Amino acid sequence: MNALSTADTLNFRSDNVATVCPEILRALDAANHGPAASYGDDAHSQALNRIYSELFETAVTVFPVSTGTAANALGLAASVRSYGAVFCHEEAHIHTAEGAATEAFTGGAKLLPLPGAQFRLHPDGLRTALARVQRGVRNRAQPDVVSITQASEYGTVYPLDDIAEIGALAHGAGLKVHMDGARFANALATLGCSAAAMTWQRGVDILSFGATKNGAMNTEAIVVFDETLVEPLSYRLRRAGQTWSKMRFAAVQLTAYVEGGLYLRMARHANALAARLARELAALPGIELVAPVEANLIFLSMPPAVITMLAAEGVLFARRDQNVIRLVTRFDGREEEIDRLLAIARRAVARTAGQT
Amino acid sequence: MNALSTADTLNFRSDNVATVCPEILRALDAANHGPAASYGDDAHSQALNRIYSELFETAVTVFPVSTGTAANALGLAASVRSYGAVFCHEEAHIHTAEGAATEAFTGGAKLLPLPGAQFRLHPDGLRTALARVQRGVRNRAQPDVVSITQASEYGTVYPLDDIAEIGALAHGAGLKVHMDGARFANALATLGCSAAAMTWQRGVDILSFGATKNGAMNTEAIVVFDETLVEPLSYRLRRAGQTWSKMRFAAVQLTAYVEGGLYLRMARHANALAARLARELAALPGIELVAPVEANLIFLSMPPAVITMLAAEGVLFARRDQNVIRLVTRFDGREEEIDRLLAIARRAVARTAGQT
Amino acid sequence: MNALSTADTLNFRSDNVATVCPEILRALDAANHGPAASYGDDAHSQALNRIYSELFETAVTVFPVSTGTAANALGLAASVRSYGAVFCHEEAHIHTAEGAATEAFTGGAKLLPLPGAQFRLHPDGLRTALARVQRGVRNRAQPDVVSITQASEYGTVYPLDDIAEIGALAHGAGLKVHMDGARFANALATLGCSAAAMTWQRGVDILSFGATKNGAMNTEAIVVFDETLVEPLSYRLRRAGQTWSKMRFAAVQLTAYVEGGLYLRMARHANALAARLARELAALPGIELVAPVEANLIFLSMPPAVITMLAAEGVLFARRDQNVIRLVTRFDGREEEIDRLLAIARRAVARTAGQT
Amino acid sequence: MNALSTADTLNFRSDNVATVCPEILRALDAANHGPAASYGDDAHSQALNRIYSELFETAVTVFPVSTGTAANALGLAASVRSYGAVFCHEEAHIHTAEGAATEAFTGGAKLLPLPGAQFRLHPDGLRTALARVQRGVRNRAQPDVVSITQASEYGTVYPLDDIAEIGALAHGAGLKVHMDGARFANALATLGCSAAAMTWQRGVDILSFGATKNGAMNTEAIVVFDETLVEPLSYRLRRAGQTWSKMRFAAVQLTAYVEGGLYLRMARHANALAARLARELAALPGIELVAPVEANLIFLSMPPAVITMLAAEGVLFARRDQNVIRLVTRFDGREEEIDRLLAIARRAVARTAGQT
Known part of the structure; x- marks a missing residue:
């Protein structure tokens, strides 16, 4: 060995x-009885939206996916025009370590990397970048989204006020806000606020909700706050081979993961x-x-x-x-x-x- | 409920x-001890190629993926030029029920559906189609692959001689042979031959090796016989979000699935x-x-x-x-x-x- | 030689x-004086929309492009979701003779070929096909457009009533109507009706307006009736390398081509x-x-x-x-x-x- | 007006x-007699490869295209894997002003911008970048090409020695060399060397040969030195709608443009x-x-x-x-x-x- x-x-x-946390392994075992409808039509999967809507204190739609790269690239693909662009930090995982997955799934959208101390976008940096956007100029990629990583690739955490300011700037300029939450739980544990307070209440429209690094078995989730993204995302996931037939085994992981605050304790x-x-x-x-x-x-x-x-x-x-x-x-x-x-x-x- | x-x-x-078969659940549990290298560098994943090479009686490379759609579309994407084309049966799952995943992952290759009794391509049908290919004509999609489904979407099984003849025709015309084996085990159980005899010994170059329908937990495999496909496929899988970080939990499923012929018994x-x-x-x-x-x-x-x-x-x-x-x-x-x-x-x- | x-x-x-008709060569010569703003901001290009809006008796936007393949594939790309689909005749040029350009520019949308006597879609055939569409089923490509070729690849011409019925069926089902008019003028000359009567008045939303085959010098136009398609198309054209810098030399061709009914006489x-x-x-x-x-x-x-x-x-x-x-x-x-x-x-x- | x-x-x-130079207008006129085979099978088009092979003092293949964006993006698409990457200057036109055409036509390859004084890549900068490439790491875009602009977007011209050093570095690392020659003639006039000396003799594999800015009528050329790129490029051009049916009218422009050194005089x-x-x-x-x-x-x-x-x-x-x-x-x-x-x-x- x-x-x-x-x-x-x-x-x-x-x-x-x-490893995988024991609670999740037990949930897999418990779900393994009798036939269940496929592709998310089973009872466990049907319950996910309700459970996560409670967790996030607003109506959300949850799509389990197999990796963080899939969560990021497909979430972004549903949020950006193929001739659009995504602002992100120059050290963002989507830019440096996902094999150009976002470029591929979007059909060639461009990542526009911005500097920022400690691997975080600073609202002022975004403000400057937005001011320079050449809206309507046909040979310029048109920004549609800002993506931030919480916690960042440097282990730093965006203060809530920064998220709110980034959210306001983005929305003011017609952009959506994407959060790469590969280490969402670690950031949330640090801030000590609610999941709502760190996301949609500060302007986040779509979230890659990481679970694998923190105890799940190769299962992440895309949590959609902006309901206009739900339908395009659902088609894109299926054709990307990211919609599991035995979906219950993803659903029960994501349920166990948050039940009783397990993810935060971990x-x-x-x-x-x-x-x-x-x-x-x-x-x-x-x-x-x-x-x-x-x-x-x-x-x-x-x-x-x-x-x-x-x-x-x-x-x-x-x-x-x-x-x-x-x-x-x-x-x-x-x-x-x-x-x-x-x-x-x-x-x-x-x-x-x-x-x- | x-x-x-x-x-x-x-x-x-x-x-x-x-459900998931108990042997696989036990294997997941057994693998869940201590840290393990990620993205396939762990001992369980490293053993997969050896185990499947024994199973297939030749050197193969195995890539675990999350769904059959991913297995098919990415396997085909590694086998076809973006301006290429794929011959398949007109009722093939890749053509009718995967949301144009192959078109998307290939960058716009074309599926060329052929008729055939009982949802099987007939060698004569393929021969005729190959004779009509306009090689070198720049405004015609150029066939690069033939895809067959074993067992077919109609529950029928290709006889070994038909696979061999299709394989020979395809190779003779410079095409590769892809097998969608969503129900590979069911076909193999019917034919009673070896896994080798139903695949590479009859000309198959790349195989979507189904496991989920027959007992695995949302885990399929791409088995590559043609080693020139290994490198492009490995990059395409990673950027498609199909390379799990905790790969051991896919590897042990695929190992348990075939160990002692379990998959055939099921x-x-x-x-x-x-x-x-x-x-x-x-x-x-x-x-x-x-x-x-x-x-x-x-x-x-x-x-x-x-x-x-x-x-x-x-x-x-x-x-x-x-x-x-x-x-x-x-x-x-x-x-x-x-x-x-x-x-x-x-x-x-x-x-x-x-x-x- | x-x-x-x-x-x-x-x-x-x-x-x-x-050849190129002499009127167009003369127009090129006449436009060749002094500098002119590029990418369509010159006076000749600016006049195009007005001239074609008069020709079509409604407000249209005209985009000159270099080939019919570009006109079709990019017009369709602006009209279809990447996970969408296009109904067309099984002998349609877009399906058989454009090297899968539509699949490429759309990011993998699917062409759904339908039979039809004399290379024309019959309204009843479309009605049947629409009735079978599995709306909302995530692994089925979702039809967004019907494309018809006028005159058809068989030299036949759709009667106005058929266009109207196809248009009504398509719109009733939420689809747009695309017309491949590589031989638009030939069909219009046969029907003897107005350009409006053969297009938007019968439901056509976007038109590949052929000019090269009938006298222009490698210049076609996309004529957009549905203004929601204008913006996405304009970006797609630019990134496709289909927006000429010296646009005046396309604009004056398209102007001369229709002036005084020249195109119809030819x-x-x-x-x-x-x-x-x-x-x-x-x-x-x-x-x-x-x-x-x-x-x-x-x-x-x-x-x-x-x-x-x-x-x-x-x-x-x-x-x-x-x-x-x-x-x-x-x-x-x-x-x-x-x-x-x-x-x-x-x-x-x-x-x-x-x-x- | x-x-x-x-x-x-x-x-x-x-x-x-x-404007368009009078010699080119005259050539268009002269070519406008009688029918001619389409899509490049006419005598004028067939002569192009010979004429440009003489000009470049080596066997080349020439593909006329309609714009510089098409020349760059499609030339690069033929040179890079879809999961590959292109080194270029951070101010390169392909990176800043072509609407992400390269990302789109390649299927999501990544541009890797490098700094460099006066908008030129410096060989040392490239050497450093090459040393940092993570070859074989599956989640890193893999560089396949270096693209330089001659003359640069800043009006500066690469010295021959720099091109040679960049060429040697690129080839040594398994990369191809692309030259964006939107202002090729202006650079060549400055250096006073032969077209061969500024391109393949210094390592250039594929060239966007600009003509429109310097007198042609919306006609550029891709000149291919590396013959392995010819076939994939030819298919990509046709499906991109960049292969004109009346090709003679592009061919005679490109012939007249270089005849007797006209392009250099201009x-x-x-x-x-x-x-x-x-x-x-x-x-x-x-x-x-x-x-x-x-x-x-x-x-x-x-x-x-x-x-x-x-x-x-x-x-x-x-x-x-x-x-x-x-x-x-x-x-x-x-x-x-x-x-x-x-x-x-x-x-x-x-x-x-x-x-x-």
């Missing part, structure tokens, strides 16, 4: 290396592990946080020699740079793993210090 | 109303239920088979009054016509359900006979 | 082998040549018309030996079959060419008769 | 406001006008060149008050900024127009100086 999958590996590479745990890990690592000489830790992602600068030693000890992480690594904590992470990682890091720092 | 999903409904509408059961049901229904006055029953699909003609009574008794099925219905049996179907359906049908026939 | 282009060849292969001439040629050929023993000659296309059956002799004498035509050829007459055709062709045909028939 | 098109307007807005004239205009304007107080003038584009900074006065006097130009305008000279520009513009500018500068 491959070293990457042994249970005692210190795997901080991503939250998608996680996210809080991951966030707390990250907070502790970041705090203790940053206290070591030569190690510094390069981004605020507001969710379950940690970006740290440290001497290359320390990075090398961590890797040599079998710690798995993503290297971003000569000096920078990313560590990700998980809903199923254990304090004991943090302890072990800290011990390794302390030894590495000590040894490196000895070397210089 | 919706009537469609109660466990004692006589549901013969499709095999996608089925298919044989469904086929046997269909054979019995078809035989006993066709023995009733006024009811006739309109297609040979070679897998788990049954097409029957019967008086509209009988159809109405079946529906009134809560039997679920697909109506194809004034006089024609389709019944589908499942891996998890029970003899007792067949008994109940037969009893209802006998009463309906008796009552209708009394009416005339 | 290639035999195909010598001026005295008897070229009946297509009307696109024609079409009447071509039609008259076809009528005479058809009449005299069909009078010969063994030669029969296989379609009524209602425009400038003639489909004839004749003994293969006669066909061979025509070809041997250097006559250029399109062979459709063992026994069937197509002859096309042109706006710049001369009676003397008809005389020569008839003489050759008479000799061929006489010789063949002698052979048997 | 609109002020924009009067012959005595001082129109420096773009070179696409120009470009030299435009360049000389630009050089004089730039020199004399930059000599005025407060006016400065912001880019070197190496072709027929001039970018100048000047006080906003001067810009306002130029506009008030009816001079047409493109404003880029508060302080920056672009002036473009044309093959059909006259010294007298330069005189008048200079006189207006001198008055404006004098008056503005008086104001401060």
Whole structure:
């Protein structure tokens, strides 16, 4: 068996290396009795809209999909004209790490990347960009949507006021607002507000509601607040091969995931592990946080020699740079793993210090 | 709770109303320990190619995907030029019931439907069609692939000789051969040959290997025999949102599905239920088979009054016509359900006979 | 120099082998003075909408494009959802001879071919097809448009009542009506009605207004009656590379083409040549018309030996079959060419008769 | 008549406001005799490859197209996988001013913009970018082509050594080289080398050969050096509606355009006008060149008050900024127009100086 999958590996590479939470496995088991109508006509699937409408305190339509890339690209495809464009942060996952899925599913719409500190669009940056849009000019891609990632790819979280301002700017210019919520729960746990307060009450029209990273089994959801997007999206999903025939097994996951606030409890745990890990690592000489830790992602600068030693000890992480690594904590992470990682890091720092 | 999903409904509408087989649920549970590398780099996923290469007695590459539509449309997209075309039966699922997914994923390739008795392409029909191809004529879509469905949408099964002849014709004309195997196991159980004999040994280059209808949880596979298709397909799948991050949960399903011949046992059961049901229904006055029953699909003609009574008794099925219905049996179907359906049908026939 | 282009060849292969009419060349010359705003902002282009609105007796928007394929595929792309579909005749040029341009520009919409005598959709055929549409079924391509070709690919002309009935059926079902008018002028000359009467007054929403075959220099127009299509079409044209920078040279062609009814005079001439040629050929023993000659296309059956002799004498035509050829007459055709062709045909028939 | 098109307007807005050169109009007239085979099978079209192969001193295939956007986007579409990517300058026309045509025609390939002084890619910049490419990573768009614009959108010209270095870097990394030559002749006139030396001898695989801006009538060409691109391109052009039926009228333009070096004489004239205009304007107080003038584009900074006065006097130009305008000279520009513009500018500068 491959070293990457042994249970005692210190795997901080991503939250998608996680297991599935037991509540979801139990829900799958419980749903596995007798025939059920396919493609979402079963009772479990029919209940989803109601359950999520309660969660979001407004009428929503929920479409389970198999991946975050599908959620983002198809949600955007339903929101943008094929000759349209999407404003996003220049480090947005949709722009840098989804294989141009949005360009493909939209039929060639353009992503218009904007800068912004800590991987967040700043309302002022969006305002400037909107002011420069050449509306009606036929050889310019026409912006139809602004996409933000909450929590961001840098582990930072948009303050509610920023979302509201972005929402108001977008709507004022005739654009829709898309939220990539691959780590929605982690951001929501940090802000401590309601799901409504972080989305439609601040102007979000359509949401990629992440669940896989935080405990589900390869199941995400698109949550649609703007009902005009529902019909086009439903057709696009089916032809994209994103409408499961045995839909009940997606529906019960998404139901179990939010029932009794499970998703928030799991996210809080991951966030707390990250907070502790970041705090203790940053206290070591030569190690510094390069981004605020507001969710379950940690970006740290440290001497290359320390990075090398961590890797040599079998710690798995993503290297971003000569000096920078990313560590990700998980809903199923254990304090004991943090302890072990800290011990390794302390030894590495000590040894490196000895070397210089 | 919706009537469609109660466990004692006589549901013969499709095999996608089925449950998940217990072996697969157990495999999911067993795989759910500790972190595992994502996107197919885990040990379970890495083993898939080996396991399926053994099953198919040749080196294959396996890509798990979430639906049959994704398997077909993306497999075809990797096999056809965007200005190319796909020969298929005029009743092929890819042509009639996938929302033009193939046209979308290929960038506008054309499906060229051909007639053929019992929903099967006949080698002679393909020969004629190939002879009429206007190779090199720039305003004609250029055929690149022949797609056949095994078992067909009519529940019929291609004889091995027909597959071989279609394969030879296609390859002789520079086309690849795609097999839509949504009900691959049912066809294989009928023919009683090896998986190799029904595919690459007869010329199949790429296969949509169905698993969901026959016991898996929303997991299908693309099995690639022609290795030149592997790289383009891998990129297309990722950008289509069809590459799961927690891939192990797809891999273990596909492993459990074939382990010890499970998939064939399940298919044989469904086929046997269909054979019995078809035989006993066709023995009733006024009811006739309109297609040979070679897998788990049954097409029957019967008086509209009988159809109405079946529906009134809560039997679920697909109506194809004034006089024609389709019944589908499942891996998890029970003899007792067949008994109940037969009893209802006998009463309906008796009552209708009394009416005339 | 290639035999195909010598001026005295008897070229009946297509009307696109024609010259450009002198009035259009003069207009190009006249427009060639001083700088002019680009992309349609010049005075000539600005006048087009007015001139064609007068011609069509209603407010229209005109977009010059470079080919009929562009006119059809982009006009349809602006009229159909990417997951939509287009009803057309099974022999429609858009379906058989445009390299799947419509599938490509629409992002994968489906053409739904219907049968119909003499290459025309019959209103009853459309009625039946519309009745079978599975509205709202997510895995079925959703019809958005009906496309008819006037004159048809068989040289037949839709009666006004048929257009009106097709228009009413389409609109009643929420579909738009597209007319491929590659030979618009020939049909209009035959019917003798107004351009308005053959289009929007009978329900046509968008028209590919052919000009190249009938005297223009590689310039066609999309005439839009349904103003909701104007904006999306304008963007699609620009990104398709179909918006000329020196637009005046397209605009003055389209202006000269219709000025004083020039286009109708040219079409009447071509039609008259076809009528005479058809009449005299069909009078010969063994030669029969296989379609009524209602425009400038003639489909004839004749003994293969006669066909061979025509070809041997250097006559250029399109062979459709063992026994069937197509002859096309042109706006710049001369009676003397008809005389020569008839003489050759008479000799061929006489010789063949002698052979048997 | 609109002020924009009067012959005595001082129109420096773009070179696409120009007329058609008389040699081309005469060639159109001369070609207008008798029928000719369509879609490029006529003698004039058949001669094109030979004529351009002589011009480029190697075997090339030439495809006439209607616009520069079509030339670029379709040439790139034939060169890139749908999941591929194109390196280009961040100010490249294909990225900023073609309505995402490349994204559309490629099926969603990504443009990867790079910085570079004076709107030119620098070989070092490309080297760095190539080093960062994540080959084989499935969620990263895979670069297949580098596109450079010669002359650039800033009127600068790539030195031959830079083209060669870019070509070598690209080929070394498995990428093709595309040249957007909307102002090919202007660059060639500046460098004074052969067409071969500026293209395939330095690594260019496919070229958008501009002709419209420099005297042709809405006719550009794609010149293909890499013969593997010929077949896919030919199909893509036809389905894009970019293959004219009366092809002879494009072919004779492209023949006349280069015959006896006409295109270079016209470009030299435009360049000389630009050089004089730039020199004399930059000599005025407060006016400065912001880019070197190496072709027929001039970018100048000047006080906003001067810009306002130029506009008030009816001079047409493109404003880029508060302080920056672009002036473009044309093959059909006259010294007298330069005189008048200079006189207006001198008055404006004098008056503005008086104001401060």
